[in-house]
Each structure stands twice: as C-alpha cells, then as structure tokens.
Amino acid sequence: MKRRTVITVGPLLALFGMSAVSHKLLATDAPLKPLDSSQPTAKALSYVDDIADADPAVYDQSSGARCDNCLHYRDTGQSRGGCAIFPGFSVAPQGWCKGWVKKS
Numbered sequence: 001m002k003r004r005t006v007i008t009v010g011p012l013l014a015l016f017g018m019s020a021v022s023h024k025l026l027a028t029d030a031p032l033k034p035l036d037s038s039q040p041t042a043k044a045l046s047y048v049d050d051i052a053d054a055d056p057a058v059y060d061q062s063s064g065a066r067c068d069n070c071l072h073y074r075d076t077g078q079s080r081g082g083c084a085i086f087p088g089f090s091v092a093p094q095g096w097c098k099g100w101v102k103k104s
C-alpha cells in the first residue's frame with residue numbers, strides 16, 4: 001500500500017472501527033425494560049405507549065409519526081423495540097415522543 005493510500009484510507013478505517021465499537025456498546029443483549037411514560041425523560045418528551053393517547057397539544061394525529069417509523073427505533077424482533085434516546089428501555093411500535101425523527 002502506497003503512503004498516500006495509507007494517509008487517505010487510514011482515518012476512514014479508524015472511523016469504521018470506532019463506529020463498530022460504539023455500535024457494539026449500544027447493542028447490548030441485556031433485556032430492555034418497558035419505558036414508563038412517567039419516567040422523567042419520557043415525561044419531558046411526552047412519550048406515550050400508544051399515539052391514540054398522545055396529547056393533541058403536542059402530537060398531530062394526522063402526522064403518522066410513531067416509534068416504528070422513527071430514525072431512533074431499533075427492531076428487536078420482539079413486540080417492543082429499542083430506542084437510541086432511551087437506552088436500556090423498550091418502546092412500543094405504536095408509541096411516540098417529541099424526539100421522533102422521520103426514518104429515511
């Protein structure tokens with residue numbers, strides 16, 4: 001490998017390595033606890049287990065936004081998924097919170 005290639009590719013490989021490590025740290029096998037909407041962060045973000053229960057003052061029912069179409073949602077193959085905003089907790093696919101970001 002030429003020196004120029006090492007200089008160009010080296011930092012990219014380092015980034016991929018860091019990404020793999022951080023992904024591994026986030027992808028824990030520990031069981032997720034169902035997120036309680038009264039948990040302080042959940043409350044601050046108006047989390048609900050079902051969008052039907054969302055406060056119309058903070059949630060637009062016509063938006064179609066829900067956990068399972070949120071960028072932060074991780075399918076676990078179970079009835080509830082993981083969420084990057086609430087590590088260690090599971091969220092309902094039909095849930096929602098103010099942290100919702102459209103999955104592209």
Ligand code: SF4
Nearest residue numbers: 067070083097099100
């Ligand atoms: S960030 Fe997304 S996946 Fe997480 S609770 Fe909020 S809407 Fe659901």
